[in-house]
Amino acid sequence: xxxxxxxxxxxxxxxxxxxxxxxxxxxxxxxxxxxxxxxxxxxxxxxxxxxxxxxxxxxxxxxxxxxxxxxxxxxxxxxxxxxxxxxxxxxxxxxxxxxxxxxxxxxxxxxxxxxxxxxxxxxxxxxxxxxxxxxxxxxxxxxxxxxxxxxxxxxxxxxxxxxxxxxxxxxxxxxxxxxxxxxxxxxxxxxxxxxxxxxxxxxxxxxxxxxxxxxxxxxxxxxxxxxxxxxxxxxxxxxx
Amino acid sequence: xxxxxxxxxxxxxxxxxxxxxxxxxxxxxxxxxxxxxxxxxxxxxxxxxxxxxxxxxxxxxxxxxxxxxxxxxxxxxxxxxxxxxxxxxxxxxxxxxxxxxxxxxxxxxxxxxxxxxxxxxxxxxxxxxxxxxxxxxxxxxxxxxxxxxxxxxxxxxxxxxxxxxxxxxxxxxxxxxxxxxxxxxxxxxxxxxxxxxxxxxxxxxxxxxxxxxxxxxxxxxxxxxxxxxxxxxxxxxxxx
DNA sequence: CAGTGGTCTAGACCACGAG
DNA sequence: TCGTGGTCTAGACCACTGG
Numbered sequence: 133x134x135x136x137x138x139x140x141x142x143x144x145x146x147x148x149x150x151x152x153x154x155x156x157x158x159x160x161x162x163x164x165x166x167x168x169x170x171x172x173x174x175x176x177x178x179x180x181x182x183x184x185x186x187x188x189x190x191x192x193x194x195x196x197x198x199x200x201x202x203x204x205x206x207x208x209x210x211x212x213x214x215x216x217x218x219x220x221x222x223x224x225x226x227x228x229x230x231x232x233x234x235x236x237x238x239x240x241x242x243x244x245x246x247x248x249x250x251x252x253x254x255x256x257x258x259x260x261x262x263x264x265x266x267x268x269x270x271x272x273x274x275x276x277x278x279x280x281x282x283x284x285x286x287x288x289x290x291x292x293x294x295x296x297x298x299x300x301x302x303x304x305x306x307x308x309x310x311x312x313x314x315x316x317x318x319x320x321x322x323x324x325x326x327x328x329x330x331x332x333x334x335x336x337x338x339x340x341x342x343x344x345x346x347x348x349x350x351x352x353x354x355x356x357x358x359x360x361x362x363x364x365x366x367x368x369x370x371x372x
Numbered sequence: 373x374x375x376x377x378x379x380x381x382x383x384x385x386x387x388x389x390x391x392x393x394x395x396x397x398x399x400x401x402x403x404x405x406x407x408x409x410x411x412x413x414x415x416x417x418x419x420x421x422x423x424x425x426x427x428x429x430x431x432x433x434x435x436x437x438x439x440x441x442x443x444x445x446x447x448x449x450x451x452x453x454x455x456x457x458x459x460x461x462x463x464x465x466x467x468x469x470x471x472x473x474x475x476x477x478x479x480x481x482x483x484x485x486x487x488x489x490x491x492x493x494x495x496x497x498x499x500x501x502x503x504x505x506x507x508x509x510x511x512x513x514x515x516x517x518x519x520x521x522x523x524x525x526x527x528x529x530x531x532x533x534x535x536x537x538x539x540x541x542x543x544x545x546x547x548x549x550x551x552x553x554x555x556x557x558x559x560x561x562x563x564x565x566x567x568x569x570x571x572x573x574x575x576x577x578x579x580x581x582x583x584x585x586x587x588x589x590x591x592x593x594x595x596x597x598x599x600x601x602x603x604x605x606x607x608x609x610x611x612x
Numbered sequence: 613c614a615g616t617g618g619t620c621t622a623g624a625c626c627a628c629g630a631g
Numbered sequence: 632t633c634g635t636g637g638t639c640t641a642g643a644c645c646a647c648t649g650g
Contacts, residue, residue, distance in 0.1 A: 140638065154546050154584050166616060177640040182617075192455075193546070198617045198647040207542055209457035211605075212552045215432075217449035302447055306394050306433070312452045313603040316556040316576035316596075334574035336556035339601075344394050356556075361579075363553040365451075380619065406635060417621040422636075438628045438636045 145184035215365040228267030237261040250348035277352040307342035385424035455605040468507030477501040490588035517592040547582035
């Protein structure tokens, strides 16, 4: 390969293949040489070439099929990935002093929308918890959470008032599956009051739901403060 | 491993390790046996165990360091990934008839915000193009795009009016790097008119910028129609 | 049917970095 | 320094699926 800079061989093969695609030496829809041929060209084992090509297939650049070979994707469907950790870290990485306040918490029957999110019957008793997270004393994000106690038997409802549930769950209730969606909503009166913005302000909303082997754990609606941007991390990939 | 159902051995090892974490047999911060030991336990080659553990490290569940071994992440920073293809496909997958209309296109000097996105000098001459994408005749998304012709010499500016630039770029200008961010904005008058929504309506905004070896290709602000949700695809991963 | 990718293996060497 | 993960290799067998 022409590119020796990248430490790992598989990585440098991937870089070279990517370059051939970008420079249009290999064009959309074309078939590229098979793994055995590339292994010879790049003086590598087939497993190494396989690793490189799988990376590119994961990025959406290649279309690979047994017997049919490897082709440059016609309409590349690329992927963007977001890192999502605990709120405190996001705030502190922004150079702000973190604070958080539990606004409300009580046992409530699940309304239809929440029940649907979690896949539980309407009216199921869940813990509902609302909290505001602050950066340097100003509201950073608003969290409206429903928790299924059956999936987290270790959680003591009595401690919810003083607990940072976000952190408690991250550390004590690992999940097997998660779903996440972004949308936008106009701030309602409650959002506006808690985030200290005007009524009707456009808010970026993130809805997250997680499951473990005991069932749904929690669903949470996070409203970010106006102007907040959620960005891809590191080597993102996405379509024009 | 106890789980034979999953076809691939590495995958079933990953599943088993994930289960031990979720069942809290292995707890946050604890060190797990090294690759060689797990290889014996699972009756697999070390390379196979390595593959499995790397998958879990990519998901954010494990923290791996040479010499220090592999530990369960204390604050798992999990990842959510979004597939992003061409607009037409999104519309058609929603079961709607696709349509698109170019609203404006002209050569303009880059304003400060756009120049900053692209890393080009303010005032650089770029193609600006605005278009509406429709599903069943109603606005689906609004695209406000700036294109750096230097990076896509093949693009004929004269054809912009009839071209679907989104698709042209995806097919003809593969990129090496991309950045993407979500935010929310209140619809301004122009947004409102083109999307046929009321002024002030909260809109989900996606800003994308791409680069190839010739420099920045394009930056585009996509405004989705109200109520649209952008969701994770497939096996998502994310934090509570 | 046979060519291609998918995966595993056993062994090897190396690079990092904790102790 | 030396244990641990990171990576590569040569070879093998298998599973799809296109022709």
